[in-house]
Amino acid sequence: MIEVVELVKEFRKPQPTTGRLAGVRQLWAPRRTVRAVDQVGFAVERGEIVGYLGANGAGKSTTIKMLTGIVVPTSGTVTVNGLVPWANRKKHAYNIGVVFGQKTQLWFDLPLRVSLETIRDLYRIGAADYVSRIDEFDEVLQIKDFMDTPIRSLSLGQRMRGDLAGAMLHRPQVLYLDEPTVGLDVVAKQALRDFIAEQNRVHSTTVMITTHDMDDIEQLCRRIVLIDRGRVVYDGDLSSLKRRYLPFREVVITPGANADTAYIGAKHADRLENADGTISLRFDPERTSAAAVIAQAASTADIADLHVNEPKLEDVVRLIYAEAER
C-alpha cells in the first residue's frame, strides 16, 4: 500500500535578513541545510497499523508530510496505492485521510456540520453514504453532540474527534495520524483508539501513527518503525523490539513481616534488593519463566505481595535514544 525508498528531505533555510529591502536581499542570503529525513525506506501492507516513532525532531512529521503529498521530497520515491502523492495530488487525495494533532483540517469559524458537509461535497460522497457514515462514526466518536458548535469553540478532545470524522468521511484506504492524542484526556484518547482500531478491523484501513503515548502504541500498533535523526533504526514487531532492547523481566517481591529476606531467590534469576525493602528477581524469559521464579521464591520465604514487571515500551524507547546518543 505504501512504498518508501531512500526518501530524503533537506530543508534549506535562508539566514534571516532584516532591515531595508530584506525580502530582496534574502534571495542571496546564505542558506543552511537541515537533513530532516535521511534515506528512509519501508513498505506497509494493506490493513497494517504502523507506529512511526522517534524523539522530537527525528523527522516523523516530515516523513508523514511527504507521504501525504504536502511536502515534495528532496530525493527518493514514495508511492501510495500506486500513486506518487505530490505528483498525483488530486487522485491521491481520495486514498488518504490525515489528522494532525496540532492543527485542524476543518473550517475554524464554522460548525462541525458545515465542515463535514463541505468535505462530503468536495469528495462527491452520496447523501445516503454520508448519513450512514456519520451514524457509524457517532457510535464511537459521539460527534452528534457537538455538530452545531464552531470548531474554534470545541474542546481539544471534541476537535480531534471531529477531525478524525472529517478525515475518514470519504473512506480512505490509508489513514495518517500525527500525534493525534497529545493533550487529550483519557476518555477522548480511548475513543480515538477504539475508532482507529475499528476502522482498521472493519474496513482494512491502513494506519500510520506517530505518537509519544505508550498506550496508543501498545493498543494499536503491531509493527513499529523507529527513526532517529532522520534514519530508520528499527523496523519490526512490537514484541521483538521489547525483547531486543529489554531482554529481562522482573518479579518484584514484598517479603512478609517475619520473612528471612536473605533466602528469597530463584534459579536463573538475579537478586536485587530495592531501597523500599522489596526484592527484584530479574530473569531472562528464554531461560526460566515468571511462574517458576514465583514458585521458587514462595517456597523459600513468606511473601506478602508480588508483581511481575512487564517490559515497558517507554523504557525501550529511552534505551534506544540513549544508545543513539552515544
Added chain:
Amino acid sequence: MADLLRDFRILLRVAWLTELEHKANFFISVIGALAFNAGQLLFIGVLLNAFGSIAGWTPAEVMVLFGIRMASHSMYAFFFRRVIDVDLVVHTGEFDRYLLRPTSPFLQLLTRRFNLQQFGDVIVAAAILAVALPKASITWHPLLALWLVIAIGAGGMLEGALQLARGALAFRLQNTQSLTALIDTVFGTYGNFPLQIFGTLGSILFTVVLPLAFVGWIPAAIVTGRTDSLWFPTWLAWLSPAVGVAGMAAAIFFFTRQSRHYSSPGS
C-alpha cells in the same frame, strides 16, 4: 472544468458562511473603501481643476480612465484579492489543507474568504463610470461595449496575476509582503494617469516592465478614441486584454510550480 465550477460553488458557500460570522466587518469595510476612493477621487478632481486637462486628455477622458482603472481593480478585488493571503496561508500551514483536498489549491486560496467588503470598490467604480462615460464623447458600438467589459475583466486578471506571482514568492522567502503594498500603491497612484504624461520612455516602461497600461490607459484610449496617445499601433491595443488573461495563466503556473517548495511549518 465542470468539476472545478462545482468545487467553486461548494467553496463559495463555506466562504459565504465564514463571512457571515464576521458580518460586523462588512459595513466598516465598505465605508472604508468609499472613504479611500473618495480621497483618490478628490485628488484627481483637484488635478483636473488646476490643469483643466492632463497631457491632452479632457477631464471627462481622464475620468473614464479612472473609472476603468477602478472597475478593473474592483474585479481584481472581488475575485482575486485573497491572493495577497499566500504569506499567511503558507506561514500558518493552512496550505496543508489545500494540498490534501481533491481540488485546486489556487481555488481554495481564492475562496478562503468571501470578499464582501470589496463591494465597496465595485460600487465606486460603477458610479464613476456612470458619470464619466456619458460626458466623454464616445461613439458606442455593441462590440466596443463588449470589448470594454472584457478589457476590465482582463485588467483585473493582470493586477491579480502580479499579486499572485508576488505571493508565490512566499513559498521560498519570508518578508515579501512589502511588495504587496508596493504593487497596490503603484497601481493606485500611477494607474490613474494617462501614461503619456510620463513621456515615451515612461509609458513604455509602464506597459512593458510594470504593466499598468493595461488596467486603464489602453482601454480608456480605445473607448474614448484617443489611441493617438499610445506609443504602439492601435490594432495591438485592441488585443491588449490577451495580456491580462495570459498573465493570469502564467501566474497560476508559477504559483503551482513554487508551491512545490512549500515546507509546511510545525510538527
